[in-house]
Amino acid sequence: MDNKVLIFGHKNPDTDSICSSLIMEKLVKNFNVEAKAVRLGNLNKETEYVLKFLNLEAPELIEKVSEGQNVILVDHNEAVQSVDGRDEAKVLAVVDHHRIADFKTIEPLYYLAKPYGCTATILFELFKQNGVEIDKTIGTLMLSAIVSDTLLLKSPTCTEKDVESVKELENITGLKANEYGLEMLKAGTDLSTYSGTEVINLDAKEFSSDTKKFVVAQVNTADIDDVFSRREELEFAMEKEIADKKLNFFVFVITDIINTNSKIIALGSDKSVVEEAFNKKLDEFDSMMLEGVVSRKKQIAPVLLEAAK
Amino acid sequence: MDNKVLIFGHKNPDTDSICSSLIMEKLVKNFNVEAKAVRLGNLNKETEYVLKFLNLEAPELIEKVSEGQNVILVDHNEAVQSVDGRDEAKVLAVVDHHRIADFKTIEPLYYLAKPYGCTATILFELFKQNGVEIDKTIGTLMLSAIVSDTLLLKSPTCTEKDVESVKELENITGLKANEYGLEMLKAGTDLSTYSGTEVINLDAKEFSSDTKKFVVAQVNTADIDDVFSRREELEFAMEKEIADKKLNFFVFVITDIINTNSKIIALGSDKSVVEEAFNKKLDEFDSMMLEGVVSRKKQIAPVLLEAAK
Numbered sequence: 001m002d003n004k005v006l007i008f009g010h011k012n013p014d015t016d017s018i019c020s021s022l023i024m025e026k027l028v029k030n031f032n033v034e035a036k037a038v039r040l041g042n043l044n045k046e047t048e049y050v051l052k053f054l055n056l057e058a059p060e061l062i063e064k065v066s067e068g069q070n071v072i073l074v075d076h077n078e079a080v081q082s083v084d085g086r087d088e089a090k091v092l093a094v095v096d097h098h099r100i101a102d103f104k105t106i107e108p109l110y111y112l113a114k115p116y117g118c119t120a121t122i123l124f125e126l127f128k129q130n131g132v133e134i135d136k137t138i139g140t141l142m143l144s145a146i147v148s149d150t151l152l153l154k155s156p157t158c159t160e161k162d163v164e165s166v167k168e169l170e171n172i173t174g175l176k177a178n179e180y181g182l183e184m185l186k187a188g189t190d191l192s193t194y195s196g197t198e199v200i201n202l203d204a205k206e207f208s209s210d211t212k213k214f215v216v217a218q219v220n221t222a223d224i225d226d227v228f229s230r231r232e233e234l235e236f237a238m239e240k241e242i243a244d245k246k247l248n249f250f251v252f253v254i255t256d257i258i259n260t261n262s263k264i265i266a267l268g269s270d271k272s273v274v275e276e277a278f279n280k281k282l283d284e285f286d287s288m289m290l291e292g293v294v295s296r297k298k299q300i301a302p303v304l305l306e307a308a309k
Numbered sequence: 310m311d312n313k314v315l316i317f318g319h320k321n322p323d324t325d326s327i328c329s330s331l332i333m334e335k336l337v338k339n340f341n342v343e344a345k346a347v348r349l350g351n352l353n354k355e356t357e358y359v360l361k362f363l364n365l366e367a368p369e370l371i372e373k374v375s376e377g378q379n380v381i382l383v384d385h386n387e388a389v390q391s392v393d394g395r396d397e398a399k400v401l402a403v404v405d406h407h408r409i410a411d412f413k414t415i416e417p418l419y420y421l422a423k424p425y426g427c428t429a430t431i432l433f434e435l436f437k438q439n440g441v442e443i444d445k446t447i448g449t450l451m452l453s454a455i456v457s458d459t460l461l462l463k464s465p466t467c468t469e470k471d472v473e474s475v476k477e478l479e480n481i482t483g484l485k486a487n488e489y490g491l492e493m494l495k496a497g498t499d500l501s502t503y504s505g506t507e508v509i510n511l512d513a514k515e516f517s518s519d520t521k522k523f524v525v526a527q528v529n530t531a532d533i534d535d536v537f538s539r540r541e542e543l544e545f546a547m548e549k550e551i552a553d554k555k556l557n558f559f560v561f562v563i564t565d566i567i568n569t570n571s572k573i574i575a576l577g578s579d580k581s582v583v584e585e586a587f588n589k590k591l592d593e594f595d596s597m598m599l600e601g602v603v604s605r606k607k608q609i610a611p612v613l614l615e616a617a618k
Contacts, residue, residue: 100420101413106611108408108424115417129438302415 001066005035005092008062008083009119010076012204013039015047015148015188019141020074020119021059024095027123028072030132035072038062040083044202046188046220050144053184054137065089075119077103080206095122098297102208117155117162120145124165139172147181148188151220154260157295185257189221196233200241200252207301212270212308215241218253218296224263227254231265231285238267249273251304255294262293264300270308277307310375314344314401317371317392318428319385321513322348324356324457324497328450329383329428330368333404336432337381339441344381347371349392353511355497355529359453362493363446374398384428386412389515404431407606411517426464426471429454433474448481456490457497460529463569466604494566498530505542509550509561516610521579521617524550527562527605533572536563540574540594547576558582560613564603571602573609579617586616 007024009017021037028035037059051058064084072093076082079102093110097119114122120142127134146166150158166177191199204217221227238250249268265287266274275281280288293299316333318326330346337344346368360367373393381402388411402419406428423431429451436443455475459467475486500508513526530536547559558577574596575583584590589597602608
């Protein structure tokens with residue numbers, strides 16, 4: 001067991017999960033609590049770009065926690081997205097911007113969720129409320145996370161608070177969100193070195209309704225056709241995941257960050273749930289175009305959960 | 310369906326649930342949201358004392374909410390403690406100081422929990438953070454709730470934040486917590502006009518572990534023997550609740566607010582869970598004395614939930 005409080009985001013960490021862990025470490029240390037940001041999976045290329053830009057080391061990779069370990073969760077709360085062994089750990093705090101599900105504790109805790117576009121925006125507010133200095137490094141981590149989660153403030157998940165925070169963070173860091181952010185997002189779209197299995201696991205989240213278990217994986221791209229050309233390889237990897245994890249269906253979302261829409265591929269015995277959810281038939285390639293849809297959290301997961309009830 | 314956002318605390322409302330609903334109504338209206346505090350049960354005498362002192366009407370009583378109703382929960386989150394129909398309502402926000410369990414949403418929401426002694430202490434901070442004026446009425450509601458939940462700052466649930474808030478609230482209201490608060494607590498200990506069934510339902514909360522369902526009811530008193538003299542009548546009422554609600558056990562807690570300890574009575578087929586939890590045998594009256602124990606939330610519910618796993 002680690003004596004320090006371990007801080008982590010979800011499995012298959014995205015830029016918000018990694019950045020918010022590091023930001024939270026700074027905040028918690030400010031209250032004289034020994035804490036350490038860790039991660040539950042490999043960095044994606046977008047996050048690698050951010051850490052390289054800041055000349056920061058990646059947080060240590062962990063796979064599980066021991067019984068009684070003190071932990072703080074950022075950017076998630078659902079058990080399937082969290083560290084193995086979490087139910088035997090002691091959750092001291094959660095800062096998150098997702099729905100709440102499959103989360104329970106025996107004792108009271110600190111829990112702050114807001115329906116913002118990004119966890120880092122909530123942390124930005126906490127820094128200000130507590131009078132903790134936001135230096136250039138922390139500010140860049142915040143800016144990176146917000147740009148990533150809101151696709152340069154264009155996602156429907158983006159709120160006024162995210163926009164205001166980015167404005168202030170541009171002043172603090174001296175960065176232009178449109179320039180730095182676009183470079184960062186583009187760095188994340190390079191899938192050339194990944195296998196099909198790797199691609200569908202880069203940013204995959206598992207969900208459970210009362211009767212169905214499914215995964216929604218998402219990648220960003222500047223060219224949907226480029227990713228879709230790997231369809232056979234991707235479908236093979238999806239079929240394997242469905243069998244291994246006994247999923248009812250698997251949805252792979254290819255999101256065009258320039259034109260802000262998405263093409264999805266859906267497989268699995270209950271893929272009709274996806275058709276029902278979006279009121280649209282899958283074509284002969286098990287795919288459909290979703291115009292204006294870019295947010296898994298706001299535009300995809302809720303409708304799938306509703307249809308999968 | 311009510312067009313206004315309905316704000317309520319838990320069933321069998323205590324002073325914190327009622328006061329925090331009214332306090333939250335004021336805060337939410339400050340953000341130009343149409344909102345109305347309501348309640349899920351009868352007022353106890355302590356809360357009646359507070360509202361009479363402030364010359365305030367009791368919030369309207371409701372029994373259920375319609376599908377799609379916008380609601381805000383204070384002082385609770387667990388489904389069994391909440392309004393009927395809640396799973397079909399839209400929970401916009403939660404402000405609470407209890408553990409999180411049996412709570413899920415489809416969409417992101419505002420959720421603020423802190424491990425403080427009282428919900429009103431969290432609201433006190435929110436008023437200050439948002440620059441909302443705390444007038445004498447709101448201040449007295451806050452002070453009353455904190456004194457009630459922390460038994461005049463003597464409960465182990467009481468935190469530094471509760472103590473600091475009460476100090477500031479004494480200045481705002483011109484009240485002395487030790488004088489006003491003791492009168493308020495004493496008003497709540499008069500059980501003479503209640504039947505046995507009413508006594509065990511004044512402040513009853515239902516809990517569920519994976520295998521057990523149980524109720525922990527609590528009353529405050531200045532004289533444990535006085536309440537305990539009604540044992541037969543109380544046990545009769547408890548047995549009926551156990552049968553009606555198919556409980557594994559029922560714990561009735563008589564808390565001495567002067568000497569800060571409690572006597573409990575435990576009934577039900579699984580009352581041995583209570584003996585296991587406190588590592589002490591029930592006597593021939595199905596009762597045991599718990600020295601220094603006054604907090605259901607911190608000293609009773611967690612050990613029972615652990616033993617009932």
